[in-house]
Amino acid sequence: MRWRHALLLLLVLAAPTAGAADRLAALAGPLPARAPLPPLIVLNYHDVRDDIRDAGKSDSTAISTDHLIAHFEWLRANGFRMVSLDDVIAARRGERALPPKAVLLTFDDGLISFYTRVFPLLRAYGYPALFAVENSWMDLPDGKRFDYNGESCGRECFVSWAQVQELRASGLVEIASHTNDLHQGVLANPQGNQMPAAISLIYDPGIHDPGTYDLRSGYENADAYRARIHTDLARSADEIARRTGQRPRAIVWPYGAYNRIAQAEAAALGMDVSLSLDDEPVQLAEGRNLPRLLIADNIGVDGLAALIYRQRAIDPQRVVQVDLDYIYDPDPAQQEKNLSALLDRIRRMKPSQVWLQAYADPDGDGVADAVYFPNRHLPVRADLFARVAWQLRTRCEVEVYAWMPVLAFRFPDAKDLPALDDGKRGDHYRLAPWNPHVRAMIGDVYEDLAMHGGMSGLLFSDDAYLRDTDDLGPLAHATPAERTQYLIDFTRELADRARQWRAQLKTARNLYARPVLQPASEAWFAQSLAAFNAAYDYTALMAMPQLDQEPASDAWFKRLAAAVAAQPHGMDRTLFELATVDWRSGGKPVPAEVLGARLRLLQAQGVRHLGYYPDDFVAGRPALEAIRPYISAAEHPFREP
Known part of the structure; x- marks a missing residue:
């Protein structure tokens, strides 16, 4: 949201409305009443050592x-x-139900400790388990070693095929594929980042094979990606079948990373059960991926209990929204300095999410004239989004949402596409979602983003609204609720295109404050808090009174919080996003102390999810030490990295 864009929003909103093992004894007793568990809990272990x-x-x-x-x-x-x-599998097919409190034990990476330490325990307890093997690690040539979680490993670190045969013959252990050789990173962007091989397009700056790589972008094309995944999975499944006499029925994705394309290739090879590391409860429907709970940090039984029973808890989110335009610079050295400044700030601040701009908007009008990722229809200002998103995820340990327009695109090769408003009436330029060509082109852009992006979620921007003065086409006689649902369905269509490549994507969408405070104004916006909370993982409520020409008073924020709290699950789904600048006063920064007081006030009203926009990481505004207590997801005291 830049100067020109913010002024447009002011015009729009001013319009009239229509633990440890020694605690075992204490924890083994009855547990207090809790929310119902999912039908299946899948636990994921790796190495077991003394x-x-x-x-x-x-x-x-x-x-x-x-x-x-x-x-x-x-x-x-x-x-x-x-x-x-x-x-x-029987439960998924409806053949027989699972027992209450069902648990599937899974062990990854084909490590020798499964045979020497886990297998004897399984026999002693009579517990079945799923054991995922990575063929290339088991078949390492003599003398070849590689780094496995900080240690030098050769073939001795992993089970042999003879041991795998013994495990399977026991009747307790099912052998799953952990791929043949996808448990590694591949070069995935021009800046040299290595990303998970199972979901990333390989970048080849030399274009050694024009049939495999896109000549313009240097990336592996979709057909070549699919063929690479199929070849790897087929090799894994064929060898497991040859060595054990049974084809694997499950694929366990390295790093928990998968997409629908890879999942379909696995299913075509007989691996209908797909397991990842999603942080959501299991759904047993056929074709659905099975998320697992990762056992890490050598947790004791207290940690295990917390992990199992917190599956359905909704953790408070702390969000910082960032303009990628502020990182971009035609000078690569300066661009890296800008990125370093952002990473250092986010690493010290420790929010839970960063909502990162994926489109270029240097003139600040909110319209995507170019983007920061390779795509079919728009100019690429720089192939930068994937680089920044990956650095944020790996160095700052935050989830990254790609912030994108829904309708505000200006395609240079399709200038005759119908628009809701051409921007000449003082409103936001937006394409008409009822036009099939518009829908297809915007969908292509979202799919291309997901092919290259590496994000955890999507933030649908504030341009998705409908006004009576728009050229509404077939929506002219629709009710406000029907228009609201129409835009929701379109964003779901965009998310579905993206999930072909990023199956685990979550979604958030911007919502103006007025439809919350004055529900009748849904007719002016085609927006509704209740409908948004039912459709998206989070509703990003723009708690910015300046957009409504309202004073930024405590009373206004309290009234907004009360309206959200009155909605079913309102506080669980709604994130309050505050402005760090006052666009009515020429973009004057809001002092960090004032911003912090507003965040504290909202917390006192029961608000769980908080964020702000924009973060000026170059100028250091808002001041880090002043804002960190309110926006950090870390526990006190804050530790400097």
Whole structure:
């Protein structure tokens, strides 16, 4: 939201409205009443070792043998029932129900500790488990080693095929594919970032194979990507079948990263059960991916209990919205300095999410004339979004949402597309969503973003509204609720295009404050808090009184919070986003102390999710030390990295 864009919004809104193993005994007793558990809990383990506390051990996903035993004891004492993959498949098909408190144990990476430490425990307890093997690691040539979670590993780190045969013959262990050789990163952008091979298009600056790579962008094309994934999965499945006598029925995605294309290729090879690391409850419907709970940091039974019973909890979110235009610079060296400034600030601030602009808007009118990723229809100002998003995710440990317009696109090769408003009446330029060519082209852009983006979610911007003065075409006689649903359905269509490549995407959408405070104004916006909260993971409510020409008073913020609280699950789904500048006064910064007081006031009203826009990381506004207590998701005291 820049100067010109903010002024347009003011005009729009001014218009008249129509623990540890030693706690086992205490935790083994009855648990207090809690929310119902999902039909299946899938636990994900990796290495099991006895030297986990030794200095220099850097494997955060390893667990000690005594803690694993404590987990097994706690699960049994609290009535959890271990189930096999057979049981899960039968339940998905509707053949037989799973028992209450069903748990599927999974162990990744084909590590030797599964055979030496876990397998004896499975036999002692009679517990079934799923064991995922990565073929290329088991087949390492003599003398070849690689870094596995900070340690040098050769073939001795992994099970042999003879041991795999013994595991399968026991009747307790199902062998799954962990791919043949996709448990690695591939070059995925011009800046040299390595990203998960199973979901990333390979970047080849030399274009050694024009049939495989796009000549304009240098990226692997979609057909070549699909063929690469199919070839790898087929090799894995064929070797497992040859070595064990049974084809794998499950694919366990490296790093938990998958997309619908890879999932379809796995299913075509007989691996109908797909397992990842999504942080959401299991749904047993056929074709649905099975999310797993990652066991990390050698948690004891207290940590395991918290992990299981917090699955349906909605953690408070702290969000910073960032303009990628402020990072971009034609000088690559300056651009890297800008990126470093952002990363340092976010790393110290520790929000939970960054909403990152993916389109270029240097004139500040809110219209996408270009974007920051390769695509079919718009100029690429710089291939930058994937680089910044990946650095934020890996160095700052935040989720990154791609912030994109819904209707405000200006396609240079399709200037005759119908528009709701041409921008000449003082309103926001927006294309007409009822036109099939508009829908197709915008959908292409969203799919291209997902092909290259590496984001965790999508933020649909504030340009998605309909006014009576717009050229509404077939929507002219629709009711306000029908218009609201029409735009929601369009954003769902865009998200579905993106999820072909990023299956785990979450969604958020901007909402003006007036439809919340004055529900009848849905007729002017085609926006509704109740409808948004039902459609998206989060509603990004623009708690910006200056857009409504209202004074930024405590009373206004309290009234807004009360209106949200009156909605079912309103506080669980709604994020209050505050402005750090006052566009009515020429963009004068709001002092960090004032912004902090408003955030504190909203928290006192029961608001759970908070954010702000914009973050001027170059000028250091709002002041880091003043705003950090309110926007950080970290616990006090704050630790400097």
